Amino acid sequence: MEMPAPNPRVLSLKPRLVERLQAVLPAGAVIHDEAETRAYECDALTAYACPPLCAVLPATTQEVSDVLRICHEMGVPVVPRGAGTSLAGGALPTADSVILGVARMNAVLETDYDNRFIRVQTGRTNLSVTGAVEADGFFYAPDPSSQLACAIAGNIAMNSGGAHCLKYGVTTNNLLGVTMVMMDGTVAEIGGACMDAGGYDLLGLVCGSEGQLGVVTEATLRILPKPEGARPVLMGYDSNEVAGQVVSDIIKAGVLPVAIEFMDRPCIRATEAFAKAGYPDCEALLIVEVEGSDAEIDEQLGLITQIARRHNPVELRESTGPEESARIWLGRKSAFGAMGQINDYMCLDGTIPVSQLPYVLRRIGEMSKEYGLDVGNVFHAGDGNMHPLILFDANKPGDLELCEAFGADILRLCVEVGGCLTGEHGVGIEKRDLMVDQFGPDDLDIQMAVKDVFDPKWLLNPAKVFPLQASQTRRAA
């Protein structure tokens, strides 16, 4: 992955920069020792690493503003960082950048149940937002699988999703307002606790902008009353086509499950060997979960199993209680770990129109043979978000490159059938160079024009999202 050469002028500024940052931040909040900056050299896309010039850990919006103003004046690039769990390299530093971590900003600022919102500092982890309100019967809906570790800041930057977004939407649908610091240090309040703000939807624009428009320090989030209960049903089929048809039939019947998860045979076998969840050995497995009171769940599961039976399942297992629910989810939740037991893997994140599922799985199978690399598929089937896991051996020379080429082909296939490169992980550096497969030059130009408005010097989160060649003249200006 090509990254721009570090700017020698910026590198030479380090002593002066550190001095100025230390003057506005508390002791210990500026990390500049070379051994210590290594802690920030990568995120969860560990194949790429580069220690930053230094890292800062401000504790208030004012401190963030001071840091950005200084970097802006000195022309130093800034890479915002939440918890560093990005799978797309969204928080990968360049050697001439300052990492701005929000980890010290994790307070709950306000909880208002009557008006259904919580206001937090964005270093707070996703799960601990729900943790702050669940005793009172509420939850925060977006649930990325890294929710124990990932920060709200990163969720907003990447517009994170999760398994339950078929019903509840993704981050952008649950975000009401932000406090954002612009690159020049200006603090902007966008949105608020109400349901819609006036003027252009800048909140919608900021959410998912991968930390390139500003640094979000506080967020007002929608919280929802917890449903009375939830239960899944598991079904196995002998073909992907039939499983795809079942998903479509369930949706067409008017049921709106909170989650529809799909696993293919390689994934089922790997998780079975690892977690022993008692899954059937079949071509395609579906887990469908619904919510409500016990009677409401029975009503919905009754309809779903009726549809499932029409398509001759090799297995149909309806949960009747918490233990059985946990067993049904066990294999799905350990799928990534199970694949990791076999080999190193790369997790992709394309989205396709649900109707294209059988074709796409067949093509992935064919490509798997051509590349000589195994692949397992986990899939949020209700919304078309695929997570193919390509297995490779990091110690084998050339295997990573082969895996990346295979991954790129799968993502191009997603675009070709009417889908997109990334459903919930973000572009980062990982899919940056594939953007030209989804967008024409003008489509990219208008997006970059937005960055021109928010960050005219192009200092925030450099070398992400846009192909380097496309952004060349803007970065050089």
Place this chain on the structure above:
Amino acid sequence: MMKPKTEAELADMVGAASGPLHVFGGGTRPIGHPVTGAALGLSDMSGIVDYEPGALTLVAKAGTPVAGIEAALAGEGQRLAFEPMDHRVLLGTSGTPTIGGVVAANVSGPRRVAVGAARDFLLGVRFVDGRGRVLKNGGRVMKNVTGYDLVKLLAGSHGTLGVLSEVSFKVLPTPEAVRTLVLHGVTGRDALDAMTRAITSPFEVSGAAHLPGDDPRVLLRIEGFAGSVAYRVDRLKALLADLGEISVIDTPEENAALWRAIRDVEALKDRAAVWRISMTPGAMMTGLLPALGDDARHVQLDWAGGLCWLGADTGAAELHGRLQALVADRDVNAGGGGHATLIKGDEALRASVPVFQPQPAPIAALSEGLRDRFDPRGILNPGLMG
């Protein structure tokens, strides 16, 4: 009047324009500062491009009548869940509302409180910018974080950033049953209390409105499978029993008519000026409305109190200033954000006041910067949003 039939024709017309354009769909929503410019109507760019009921997605050209889309969806037992308002009743306009107009004004109805606004269901757009370039963003799949989200930016931009040519939506199944629980005789804090209890319960209310006046009542809509609806109606009755007398509206026809009237704000159709105000329910009902006193004679509350439609017959210019000042006042609107927008008013009034809520300096500067980039010549509905 220019009436392009294809996206390419549209791009040519915008690119060749030598002065301001007044862009509209069906012309049923004359919202904002009056625009002077050559008329550019999108109603000839019509038709559903793609509809996959099993994937819950629909793609249509921007000039497609909303009614046509709703009919196609109804044929498969689905709907636009955000329940777009038809402005013809309130504004006294005629013509055919288009799906592009719904997007341009980010029009949502009572169900917005439970499922989200038009912008939350919008998956992708194709549009022509002020330079006449055909651009796309988003797509037709439900989960998509590829690049910046210009889809949301275009929603509610009233044709000032680009002329929409095609839009794609997530759609949802229409539930088999609907009931409305009516709580009679409640006003003020009791009405707020009733809506708050309902909306913070796990019983999934899909509409929470309050009609004050001579027969004050709170209306709570419950939708879903029949068994589930019956169960939730019972639970909600128990939850609200101490607040007043409760009745239930059972028939599908009555429910449809009732919520259509709320959606279209029929209660205020005879008022000369009407505002749409968004704040938190608490700020609205314990801050703004008491502060307005007698000026809040004609109101309809929706979104559990988070949306207020307010009408007046006289003194509109002065009231407008007061409303926008109160929304910006942190003592009244502690949660920040929000707006008071003049939706109905004669041309003279709309020309003389800031129709949209004035914004803080940093936000105004960003908005201006975006407008310059999307429409460098300033020809797309110039001045409409102030």
